[in-house]
Amino acid sequence: MAGKPSNNKKGAKAASSPQKNNKRKVAAVEAPSKKAKVAPSKAVKSNGKKAPAKADSESEDDESWAYGAVSESESEAEEMDDEFVSAEEGSDLETGALGDDFLGDEFAASDDDEGGPGADLLGSGDDEEEEEEEDIFASNSEDSDDDDMETKSRKLDAAKKAEEEEAEAELQTNIMLENDKYVLPGDDHEALHSTDLQVVLARIQEIVRVLNNFREMREGNRSRNDYISQLLKDLCMYYGYNEYLMEKLFYIFPVSEAIEFFEANEVPRPVTIRTNTLKTRRRELAQALINRGVNLDPVGKWSKVGLQVFDSPVPIGATPEYLAGHYMLQAASSFLPVMALAPQEHERVLDMASAPGGKSTYIAALLKNTGMVFANDANKDRTKSLVANIHRLGVKNAVVCNYDGREFPGVIGGFDRVLLDAPCSGTGVISKDASVKTNKSEQDFQMLSQLQKQLVLSAIDSVDAGSKTGGYIVYSTCSVVVDENEDVVNYALKKRPNVKLVSTGLDFGKEGFTRFREKVFHPSISLTRRYYPHMHNMDGFYVAKFKKLSNKIPTKKADDGIDLDEEEEFTPITEDSGKRQRGKKTSAAAKAAVTEADEISFNADEDEELIRSSQAKLLQSQKGIKLRPKKAESSKESK
Numbered sequence: 001m002a003g004k005p006s007n008n009k010k011g012a013k014a015a016s017s018p019q020k021n022n023k024r025k026v027a028a029v030e031a032p033s034k035k036a037k038v039a040p041s042k043a044v045k046s047n048g049k050k051a052p053a054k055a056d057s058e059s060e061d062d063e064s065w066a067y068g069a070v071s072e073s074e075s076e077a078e079e080m081d082d083e084f085v086s087a088e089e090g091s092d093l094e095t096g097a098l099g100d101d102f103l104g105d106e107f108a109a110s111d112d113d114e115g116g117p118g119a120d121l122l123g124s125g126d127d128e129e130e131e132e133e134e135d136i137f138a139s140n141s142e143d144s145d146d147d148d149m150e151t152k153s154r155k156l157d158a159a160k161k162a163e164e165e166e167a168e169a170e171l172q173t174n175i176m177l178e179n180d181k182y183v184l185p186g187d188d189h190e191a192l193h194s195t196d197l198q199v200v201l202a203r204i205q206e207i208v209r210v211l212n213n214f215r216e217m218r219e220g221n222r223s224r225n226d227y228i229s230q231l232l233k234d235l236c237m238y239y240g241y242n243e244y245l246m247e248k249l250f251y252i253f254p255v256s257e258a259i260e261f262f263e264a265n266e267v268p269r270p271v272t273i274r275t276n277t278l279k280t281r282r283r284e285l286a287q288a289l290i291n292r293g294v295n296l297d298p299v300g301k302w303s304k305v306g307l308q309v310f311d312s313p314v315p316i317g318a319t320p321e322y323l324a325g326h327y328m329l330q331a332a333s334s335f336l337p338v339m340a341l342a343p344q345e346h347e348r349v350l351d352m353a354s355a356p357g358g359k360s361t362y363i364a365a366l367l368k369n370t371g372m373v374f375a376n377d378a379n380k381d382r383t384k385s386l387v388a389n390i391h392r393l394g395v396k397n398a399v400v401c402n403y404d405g406r407e408f409p410g411v412i413g414g415f416d417r418v419l420l421d422a423p424c425s426g427t428g429v430i431s432k433d434a435s436v437k438t439n440k441s442e443q444d445f446q447m448l449s450q451l452q453k454q455l456v457l458s459a460i461d462s463v464d465a466g467s468k469t470g471g472y473i474v475y476s477t478c479s480v481v482v483d484e485n486e487d488v489v490n491y492a493l494k495k496r497p498n499v500k501l502v503s504t505g506l507d508f509g510k511e512g513f514t515r516f517r518e519k520v521f522h523p524s525i526s527l528t529r530r531y532y533p534h535m536h537n538m539d540g541f542y543v544a545k546f547k548k549l550s551n552k553i554p555t556k557k558a559d560d561g562i563d564l565d566e567e568e569e570f571t572p573i574t575e576d577s578g579k580r581q582r583g584k585k586t587s588a589a590a591k592a593a594v595t596e597a598d599e600i601s602f603n604a605d606e607d608e609e610l611i612r613s614s615q616a617k618l619l620q621s622q623k624g625i626k627l628r629p630k631k632a633e634s635s636k637e638s639k
């Protein structure tokens with residue numbers, strides 16, 4: 001990096017991009033990437049692992065899902081592939097966090113917790129089968145024809161690494177000799193206006209170093225904000241985000257981790273596929289693909305149906321196995337909400353925003369084609385790919401419908417479980433759709449958050465609390481932004497005191513925020529889970545699971561709408577220190593928490609105009625219907 005100056009970011013990246021290595025010995029999706037300390041280019045290396053196989057449909061990214069519009073490019077490939085193509089979810093796992101038999105456990109756990117029967121939906125799932133699988137993958141790696149080549153390649157890697165470390169050490173030494181305190185360039189300093197990305201990168205590294213040891217390293221009486229505001233500008237320039245989004249994302253993480261997140265967004269996530277257990281088993285599928293020369297491994301211990309594809313001589317979205325419906329091209333993160341939903345055989349399940357059907361078809365597989373999946377999507381065009389996937393995968397228990405999710409349960413209700421994989425900004429899938437970096441404004445986030453809040457209430461209202469086996473709602477997004485996640489869940493808890501959050505059953509992922517900047521959320525939001533590309537090598541993702549306790553919406557017991565009567569253990573956060581303390585919930589403390597959050601919550605009456613414009617946008621994009629602007633209330637009244 002330091003030894004290879006470049007005038008542009010591409011050059012800078014090329015110097016640090018992971019070496020192409022087609023051998024299959026890369027950690028599974030589950031292995032959290034090694035953390036880079038500060039240097040962004042390092043993060044690329046640690047995260048890159050190896051260049052993933054290119055799905056033939058990879059270029060089909062679209063982010064029109066946000067408003068349900070469909071772009072021209074959403075063509076055949078997407079019809080065949082799933083939301084992986086349409087830039088959807090993301091997620092992860094922390095190494096070893098899950099047991100070997102997670103799928104089985106997951107269903108059992110969900111039922112143990114909440115009283116339904118568990119089921120190993122993959123069939124036997126026994127040790128013998130696992131051993132056979134291991135054999136398959138072991139023999140797959142033996143095909144490395146050339147030990148010599150491998151040795152040479154290892155030597156080259158080692159030499160390159162040593163060279164890079166030396167170059168970095170030189171840079172560090174220079175910095176330390178020059179001055180431990182980093183002097184921010186003044187307004188008139190030409191360095192401040194440099195567009196040389198190497199200069200910008202060096203400044204990013206310096207500022208991060210200062211911020212990580214602020215007391216020792218700051219210059220004179222410069223404030224933290226001085227450094228942060230320069231850093232945000234530099235990050236925008238280096239990574240190409242608009243300022244609004246950069247700030248929104250930056251504050252989600254500690255400083256160094258934010259850089260890792262931005263770096264991870266520059267690297268493609270691994271290509272993953274989900275075995276369609278309605279038609280085959282993972283080991284059979286793996287063997288068939290290996291016979292075609294596909295280099296793959298299980299996605300990680302947390303899933304018994306996922307495979308990670310490293311490289312393939314044939315387009316992975318057009319193999320005979322693909323066409324026969326033996327697998328779905330699907331981001332690993334997409335598995336998570338369905339695993340959290342844990343549908344049980346014979347249940348009625350609603351997938352409220354389902355196109356192109358990655359999750360609906362997984363639900364159908366877990367139901368073993370029993371019961372019923374209502375696969376709904378507001379975008380009629382997108383339901384074509386949904387139908388195609390349902391046919392290809394041999395799903396026989398699905399009903400496809402095309403309603404605005406907000407019309408439920410008016411359309412039909414009383415479901416055992418509902419999945420709301422909500423339309424979102426796609427900030428978790430920037431590596432698939434870089435346009436998100438620049439095309440999301442404050443208004444977009446407001447509109448999305450409102451839509452998500454309305455949809456989540458409909459999802460809750462569509463579930464039957466009296467379901468013998470279910471009564472669950474899962475809310476998920478492929479966004480890491482708090483407005484679309486914790487904010488929405490907090491709103492649902494306030495508006496629907498007849499639900500509570502329960503464990504997602506996913507033993508990995510970061511806890512949802514109970515506090516974020518000026519916002520304080522309900523303590524139970526720590527049960528929700530966040531997934532990050534830099535940490536879990538999956539798309540950024542969020543999963544929350546609710547249990548519906550009653551079909552009646554209780555009258556509010558407190559102003560904020562949350563039942564505060566019960567004394568329960570929770571973890572308050574002291575105002576001054578921001579540190580957590582174990583304690584008993586007191587009505588006053590909990591009330592204060594939710595009241596604060598209330599101030600930033602969505603209010604349907606106040607926001608009528610925004611809702612209307614969002615609906616208008618949806619109508620126009622889908623049906624070409626243009627709504628006339630609504631006359632102002634005041635002019636109506638004056639008539």
Ligand SMILES: C[S@@+](CC[C@H](N)C(=O)[O-])C[C@H]1O[C@@H](n2cnc3c(N)ncnc32)[C@H](O)[C@@H]1O
Nearest residue numbers: 068083353354355356357358359378379405421
């Ligand atoms: C994240 S994508 C869903 C991906 C899907 N769950 C899967 O796994 O393949 C969000 C979907 O929400 C749909 N959508 C947008 N607004 C909606 C609304 N008001 N009601 C229902 N669906 C909506 C979009 O058309 C888009 O297909």
